[in-house]
Every structure is written in C-alpha cells, then in structure tokens.
Amino acid sequence: MTPRTPEFLENRTFDEIQPGQSAQLTRTLRLQDIQLFAVASGDLNPTHLDSAYARDTGLPDVTAHSMWGGSLVSSLLGNSFPGPGTIYRSQSLHFLAPLHVGDTLTVTLTCADKNPADLSVRFLCEAVNGEGRRIFTGETVVTAPSFKVRQPLPTLPDVMLNDTERRYAGLIALTHGLPRVRIDVAWPCSEDALAGPLQARDDGLVTPVLVGPRDEIERVAAGMGANLAGIEIIEAAYPHAAAKLAAELARDGKVDALMKGSLHTDEFMAAIVSRDAGLRTGRRISHVFVADVPTYPRPLLITDAAINIEPGLEEKADITRNAIDLAHRMGIEVPKVAILSAVETVTPKIRSTFEAAALCKMADRGQITGAILDGPLAFDNAISIFAAQAKGIDSEVAGRADILLVPDLEAGNMLAKQLHYLAGALLAGVVLGAKVPIVLTSRADTAQSRSVSCAIAQLLASKPDKAGATEQ
Structure with missing residues (x-):
C-alpha cells in the first residue's frame, strides 16, 4: 500500500x-x-x-x-x-x-x-x-x-523540463542509417540561412549545394567562422535567378531536395510551382510543420501553415494526404488526423465544420486512406483526452492526434508560432506535393530547426513517394 x-x-x-x-x-x-x-x-x-x-x-x-x-x-x-x-x-x-x-x-x-x-x-x-x-x-x-x-503543505509551481537537445536528437534519429541527400540552398546569403544547412551537413544528413553569389556566401561564412571546404557553390547573381536555377537542378535530378535561403518565400516558391519548372505533380503542394512540443507525448504535424491561404475541400483533401504520407515516413503507421475548427459540431455558419465532416466521409469512402480522421474538433479536444471526455466526445482521434489539419493558413501559422514561442516547441518545416521535398524555413528559425527540417527532407528524399506522380 x-x-x-x-x-x-x-x-x-x-x-x-x-x-x-x-x-x-x-x-x-x-x-x-x-x-x-x-x-x-x-x-x-x-x-x-x-x-x-x-x-x-x-x-x-x-x-x-x-x-x-x-x-x-x-x-x-x-x-x-x-x-x-x-x-x-x-x-x-x-x-x-x-x-x-x-x-x-x-x-x-x-x-x-x-x-x-x-x-x-x-x-x-x-x-x-x-x-x-x-x-x-x-x-x-x-x-x-x-x-x-x-x-x-505549501503549493509549489509545476516544473516543465524543456530538454531541447534530447528532443532535437530524437527527431534527427528518424533518419538513422539513411544516406546523405544532396540539397540545394537558394540564396544562402545570411548567417541564419547558411547555418542550417551547415549544421545538417555536420549532423550527417545532407550534402549542401549553395546557389548564389560566391563572394557574398564566402564573406558570410567567414563572418561565422564556418568551413565551406568541399561544398559546391553555383554562381547566381540575383535571388530570382538562384531560385530558378535551384528548381532546374531538382528537375534534372542533380539534387534530391530544395531549401530556401535568405530570399523571400514568394520569390522562392514562384520558381518551384511554375509549370516550366517541371516539379509539380498530381498533388496539391502544401506545407507541414513538424512540432516537437515538450508538453505533448509525440510529434505533432500541423498543416497547412505556409502555402495554401484559404483552401477548399479538394485542397484540404490533398493537404491531408500529404501530411499522412509524411507521418508514414516518420514511422506512424496509422496517424490520427484531427480536423480543427472552433467548435465540435457541424454548423453551416462555420465553413470549416462541414468541410471537416465531408473529409471524414471521404475517408469512410476510401478517398483518403492510411489514417483515421475525425472532425470538426476544437484544439483542446484534439490534444487533450480530458477535454474531450469533459465534452462527451467519443473518438479514436480526440486527445491522441498526430496531425492537426487547420482551417486556413492564418490559423495554422498562429498555432505553430504560439507552440514555438509560448510552449518551447521545436519546429521543422517542409513543403510536400512536389517531385522533391522542399525545406521552407523562417528567418527567425534556429540552426537546429533548419537542420531538423533537412532531416525531414532526407527522410522523404530517401524514400520517394509514388503517389501523385502525374504531371499537372
């Protein structure tokens, strides 16, 4: 006793x-x-x-x-x-x-x-x-x-250990045993943009190919005290030229993945989604944040928080399929997808609720496979089994979500950044649905976050998906 x-x-x-x-x-x-x-x-x-x-x-x-x-x-x-x-x-x-x-x-x-x-x-x-x-x-x-x-007895505050190094190592370990992949970095002309791929190189994940002005890249590296020995640098005079050349290298099979440097996201993605780039597939291109949150027992995949602004039902179906594919690559055999909204009941006044219901029915009919879907679910019910029980929600997904499908880009972006800045989440960002994985990071991301993003790209590039291989 x-x-x-x-x-x-x-x-x-x-x-x-x-x-x-x-x-x-x-x-x-x-x-x-x-x-x-x-x-x-x-x-x-x-x-x-x-x-x-x-x-x-x-x-x-x-x-x-x-x-x-x-x-x-x-x-x-x-x-x-x-x-x-x-x-x-x-x-x-x-x-x-x-x-x-x-x-x-x-x-x-x-x-x-x-x-x-x-x-x-x-x-x-x-x-x-x-x-x-x-x-x-x-x-x-x-x-x-x-x-x-x-x-x-006095009441003591709760103590949360945010062991960033251990969580970082856990995400990097997903790629254990996989070969390095060649990743070209478009316009790595700032310390933030250069530190990530160099960290990923040192972690044994990638072989970087730097696309941009050689003199500027070497100047930035010298300022960081970084070693560029053995790294290929391909000359490009302007950011849009670097993005276009990076896309061509991926199209021609000379690199396995792409990574945004210090150029603007719109300029980078425009070169990739262009029909002339030859990188589009039958899938909608979408973004996934992989978030390791200290207070949650497993990685959370949040989508889409960077590419699709206000996706409709068809776009959300592809966004879900992309995230499911990534979850499978991460070893999650049957991921649980929580389709988020502000409420748990279907109401015509909130579009995301009936789109959530439609996505669940699509899964029932085999139009979306490889996962368990449920929604609409409010955020608390998606990640807390106690909140779900308090509201009488009986669901395999509620409180156990692996993937959070957000209503729109604004909601997803705010959610991911709140988890990062208020809960100490380690974030990695990758774009799916193109012929190669694309690492899309923020200027505020740490070298660790960028390196984990490269690890996710390595995971995807080492085990390419055959789904959606038809040219759009």
Missing part, C-alpha cells in the same frame, strides 16, 4: 527530540532529478549529463550529483525531523558510491546528542540504496525549533 502523503508540515521541538530517535526519507532517482539539480545548482559536470562521457570514464551511465543525495538530508531536516523552524549550522558527508537513475535511496537521520545551552542537535546521517549499499555517511548539526509548528 502506498503511504499517504501528509497534508501538513509538523515539527518536533528541541524538547521532543531525544538521543536515539531517528527518521527516514526514501526517494527513487529519475533522470529529471539529475537535470533539475544541474539547472538549479549550475553544476554541468558531463558525468551527470552525458551518457557517452560517463561510459568513457568507466561508469555504466550518468550518475547523480553527490549533493542530490545530500539535499535529501536537508529535506528531512526541514520538513519533519526536526521540521519547520530548523536552522542549519553545519554538515559533513562522506560519499562512498555513485547513484544511478532508477536507484532508490533511503536517508536515515539519528539523533546523537543535544545541547540545551544553544538548542543544538547533532544527527548522524546514513544513506543506502535498494541493495543495502551505503552511498554516504556523515553528520549534521542544527538549531532545533523551540515551539510547535503545524501548517498546511
């Missing part, structure tokens, strides 16, 4: 404590405990944070900071023995063995002696793991409280 958490903090006064009395506290170490302690203390020793480094030093994996165990002594002293009103005076601990994730640590404090002259109490400290092995021993001296205190 799990012990009940006390609802109150209650101390033991100096007069109540007698030599020989003891108290215990037991905790199981989680990876989050190590990360939180590192953040709070500023102790970034790689032994605690880097598994590979820890193994190189002979450890099986990362270990806890020694003082994480020591902090449990403080917790026991401050909460119960003696408890509220206790004042630390000194502490001496001798650490005997490391503590690993999953280890259970039991800390015992035993009163050794007390001094009425200054209300001081000396405690012996011992901590053992679940196998009975001593982790540390020592002693601590405190000033014990002189009067009784009993008060409700």
